[in-house]
Amino acid sequence: MKKERSRLVVIGNGMAGARLVEELLARGGGDRFTVTVFGDEPYGNYNRILLSSVLAGSHEPGDIFINPLAWYEANCVALRAGVRVAAVDPVRKVVTAADGTAEPYDKLVIATGSAPFIPRIAGLEDAAGRSREGIFAFRTLDDCSAITAYAARCRSAAVIGGGLLGLEAARGLLERGLTVHVVHLMGHLMELQLDARGGAILRQKLEGMGLQVHLGKSTREVVGEDGKGGVTGLRFEDGGTLECDMVVVAAGIRPNVALAREAGLLVERGIVVEDDLSCPGYPDVHAIGECAQHRGRVYGLVAPLWEQAEVLANRLSGREPRASYTGSKVSTKLKVMGVELAVMGIRERLEAGDEEITYEDPSRGVYKKLVVRDGRLAGAVLLGDASAAPVLLQSFDRGQDIGPDPAELLFPSSGASAPRSVLDLPDDAQICNCNGVSKGRIAYSARNGCRSLQAVCGATRAGTGCGGCRRDVQAILQDVLGEGGLIEDPAVHYYVPGVPLAKPDLVREIRRLGLRSVSSVFAALAGGREDAASKPGLASLLKTIWAGEYEDERDARFINDRVHANIQKDGTFSVVPRIYGGVTTPGELRRIADVAERHQARMIKITGGQRIDLLGIPKARLPQVWRELGMPSGHAYTKAFRTCKTCVGSDFCRYGVGDSTALGIAIERRFQGIESPHKMKLATAGCPRNCSEATTKDLGAVAIEGGRWELYVGGAAGSRVRKGDLLCVVEAHEEVLRLMGRFMQYYRENGKYLERTYDFVERIGIEKVRAVVVQDEEGIAARLDAAMEAAVDAYADPWGEANDPVHPLQFAQVLVRPRASGQGDGRDGREAPEEQVVAGEVR
Amino acid sequence: MPELTRSETPLRNLGPVDQIPPGEGRVFAIDGRNVAVFRSRDGRLFATEDTCPHRQGPLADGLLGGSVLVCPLHGFKFDLATGRPAGNDCRALTTYPVALSSRGDIELRLDPR
Structure with missing residues (x-):
């Protein structure tokens, strides 16, 4: 029997309300709830952050819709667009709309957002008491259209407010060819994000772009020609005046809380919510977004609002009924009139002992500042050059120790060839070096509807080769779409x-x-x-x-795993027999040579993993080649343990301090063919000279004096280069085998598919990996060891299928049907089947 | 099932369908022409040219999900039912009418659709 669905009502169809509905549906919430959304504006849901781009003319209004009306219909969401909610009765659990209709609910989400704050200024109305023509707020798509239309007949504009919103409005008006004045009450621009020095450098930069900045100015009055309506200028408290043809008020926002207050909900600056995002005393009423106040904070940025939507969606959908929101670490990366700005944490010294490190280059408009507390990053400002932002953000988010020289963090790429930010590159610069995709192509697809990394990669093929450019693709996407325009495809999880x-x-x-x-x-x-x-x-x-x-x-x-060989560009295969530790014999080499000759291997290659590769073998010949080699599979074609490269170790090398060769062979015998989320390449080195490059392998063991081994995990020397993290130092070969096996099993169970160990270790964090694998803090070591033992026991050489194929035509290349024939078998007038022949030589 | 009756080209019997394991493809050489024949897990048959227009990848070695095939070389996708590319701008694959006979044989006509 189908369960009756509960009624969910959402008040607010902006960034928060609509996001909640999206997140809820993505979690199967549509099975639990019938959803009704009230939206003040007569549209679907659009990306408010991009309004400034609409104002600037770089986006059409239609470009910034996240979900058009049809989306609501397709997802069975009842949208009451353009219908205001007049009252909420949280006791009877009913919402009353302005048109008098009542909407009962089981769960209510208030996401009413904010409204522009209009300071007390005289002259906002004309002599007749009507709103004076030529004065605008800047909050909605309609505001935007009105400003655009009016600006067409103006030569100059004043923007009241020098915060982010005001500067964005100013940018839009500048782009439309107006002379633009920004009038700011405070002593420097963007005082919420910047300190005074940063504000000064920003001002200098913006003035260079033609903006007129007036600081410390309190507007007393908007002046208009008597009887004519319209605007002629501003008059300030200090008596000064400014001529302008229109005024945009962008002096901040205030949470829309009237509805909640009248409903009797607890309201301070915003609607107070607990960690479960419900209103105190009313567990079925929730508030999220700019209207909500959590632990004393009201957020005005998009990232916290999305985190809230996600938590609430998890709770309501039953996916994680106990999910809780504990506040957001505020960091933001944006562009102010094209100037990069990244801000996180506090912006100046707050406690004794806090340290500030600053760097400035006013002529380039660059200002960088770190605030350090107890050896950790407490805040940062990057203006004009945000290239250090990813590193700083990571350090900030994780609360990492920043090391002895924090200034290094400000210049992540100081050194020989400092790579330029991808955003500085011209449109024809190649970003994806595997598939040859240009920056312009990526930006084009982002502008034409691809709004997630997945969508752009799917449409352009960028990032679908080695994946090394995906961060750059993401950066381009973010640049084109703005912070809120980029959506995360739920499929990434x-x-x-x-x-x-x-x-x-x-x-x-x-x-x-x-x-x-x-x-x-x-x-x-x-x-x-x-x-x-x-x-x-x-x-x-x-x-x-x-x-x-x-x-x-x-x-x-994948075909490689059906036929246990690596497909090549011409459809032939490569054969790599296992040579444990890269140590072979004359007899083995002779046999390989004979096989290669008999089957006319087109190339014989020593591989990077110290193996021998026979290339150009047709599929149908694989079983015969394997039989003649008489060696096990080297697994050079699959997501599994590949090889353990070794150096000559202590038997021959005059520097060797550990028997890396014997260890490498033992490792390879134990773990050969163990499947994993991605391939695992290993190495052992007999001394710290590290000739086998063990520190840049998925797992590596390096012998050190005293008969001990350093164990490294998460190293890489492919499309990325990364030195492995030292997991631990152990005494004996058996210990190396045990800990390597435990790490592999942990990775097998917790790695995402196609996630290499170096990404896995970074994602989990080496401290956590060490706690689990070495210190057994979760008490799962014995289970991991047993699971690995079972996997080792279950191993069978796949090349055994040479004599025991899983399907008679497993290795068939082409099934030949030699000639056309009009002859049937007479029974149904159709021709009879012919003998099938497996041919290996074709193609 | 595609309609196989109204055509001048003779019907070719390629033999029992179980030559192709469920969810896989195999190449058949017919009159010197190579045709890839696929058998989806839900029992449908598809026939197309045997190499990918992108870089001549062997399509019969690809991964099949429903009617969508992923070329093993560079991951280009095609809908085998229509031959049309999915998410790339390759030209469409040539497809051939193919069906299962009442005796469980693969029957195909070599006239491209």
């Missing part, structure tokens, strides 16, 4: 794109439902819709979960 579940949820469902095959996962968890690209990831996960009980469907594997 999915383990695979085709099944809408994050990895922990997916694993839980698979276990709960006992799903042992890829097709059963699609049937049970994806509405029966198969997604080709999701198949290998699911296969890998199922194998990790079920080991021997996994029901192997070969079509879920």
Whole structure:
């Protein structure tokens, strides 16, 4: 029997309200709730942050819609666009609209946002008491249209307010060719984000762009020609005047709380909410966004509002009924009239002991400042050059120790070839070096509807090769769309794109439902819709979960894993036999040489992992090549343990302090073919000279004097170069094997599909990895060890399929049907099937 | 199932469908022409030219999900039912009418649709 759905009413269809509905639907909330949304404006939901771009003429109003009216219809959301809510009765649980209709609710979300703050200024109305023509607020799409229309007949404009909003309005008007004055009450621009010095440098920069800035000016009156309406100028408290044809008031915002106050909810500066985002005393009434006040704070930026929407959606959808919001760390990266600005934490020294480090280059309009407390970043301002922002933000978010020389953080790329920010590059600069995608192409697709990283990558193929450019693609996207324009595709949290579940949820469902095959996962968890690209990831996960009980469907594997060889550009394959630790014999080499000659391998190559690669082998010949080699698979084609590279170690090398060769062979014998989210390349080095490059491997062991081994994890020397993190120092080979196995199992269980160890370690954090793997703080070490032991025991050489194929035509290249024939078998007038021939030589 | 009856080109019998494991594809050489035939897990058959227009990847070695095929070389996607590219600007694949006979054989006509 279908459960009766509860009624959810959302008041407010802005950035917060609409976001909540999106998040809720993404979590299956549509099954729990019928959703009604009241919106003040007669539109779908649009991106308020981009209003300044509409004003500047770089975006059309239609460009900034996040969800048009049709979206609401398609998602069965009842949108009452253009209908104000007149009253809320939280006791009877009814909302009354201005048109008199009543809407009962089970859950109510108030997301009424803010309204422009209009300071007390004389002359806002003309002599007849009507709103004077030529004065505008700057908050809605309608405001924007009105300003644009009016500006067309003006030569100059005054913007009252020198904060972010005021400067954005000023930019729009400058772009439209007006002389623009910014009139600011305070002593410097953007005092909420900048200190006085930063404000001064910004002012200098903006004046260079043609803006007229008037600081410390309190506007007394808007002056108009008597009887004519319209604006001729401003008069200030100090007696001074300014001529202008129009006025935009952008003096800040105030939370819209009247409705909540009249309903009897607790209201201070905003509507007070608890950590569950409910209003005290009314557990079924929630408030989020700019109208809400949490732990004394009212947020005016988009990121906290999204975090609130996510938490509330998790609670309401039942996905995480106990999710709680504990406040947001405020950091923001934006552009003020094209000038980069990144701000986080506090903007100046607040306590004794706080330290400030500043750098300024006024001629370039650059100002940088760090506030350091107890060796950690407490705040930062980057103006004019925000290239250090990612590093600082990471340090700030994680509360990391910033080291002995904090100034280094300000110049992340000081050194020989400081790479320029991707935003400085011209449109024809190639961003994706794998697929040859230019910056202009990426920006074009962002302007034409691709609003998430996934969408842009899908449309342009940028970032779909090695993935090394995805950060740059993201930066371009952010630049084009603005902070709020970029949406995160919910699929980024999915383990695979085709099944809408994050990895922990997916694993839980698979276990709960006992799903042992890829097709059963699609049937049970994806509405029966198969997604080709999701198949290998699911296969890998199922194998990790079920080991021997996994029901192997070969079509879920990438071709490499169906035929245990690496496909090449011409459709032939490469064959890499396993050579443990890279140590071989004359007999083995002779055999390899003979096979290569007999099968006319087109190239013989020593690989980077110290193996021998036979290239150009047709698929149909693979079984024969394997049989003749008589060696196990080297797994050079799959997401698994690949190789353990070694140096000659202590037996021969005069510097060797540890037997890296024996250790490498032991590692490789134990872990060969162990599947993992991505490939694992290992190395062992017999001394700190590190000839085998063990510190830039997924796992590496380096011998140090005293018979001990340093264990490194998360190293990389591919599209990214990263030195591995030192996990621990151990005494014996057995210890190395045990800890490596435990780390691998932890990675197998917690890594995302196609996440290399270096991304995994960064995501989890080496301290956490160490706590789990070395110190066993979670008490799971024994279980991890046992799971790895089971995986090792379950290992079988896939090249055994040479003699025991899973399908008679597993390695078939082309099935030849030699000639056309009009002859049927006479029974149904159609021709009879012919003998099938497997041919290896074709193509 | 596609309509196979109204055509002048002879119907080719390629033999039993279980030559192709469910969810996979195989290449058949017919009169010197290579055709990739796919068998989806939900029992549909598709037939197309056998190489990807992008860089000649062997399509029969690709991953199949429903009617969408992912080329094994560079991940270009195509809808096999229509041959149309999905998310890339390759030209469409040539497709051929193909169906399962009452005896469980693959039957195909070599006239491109």
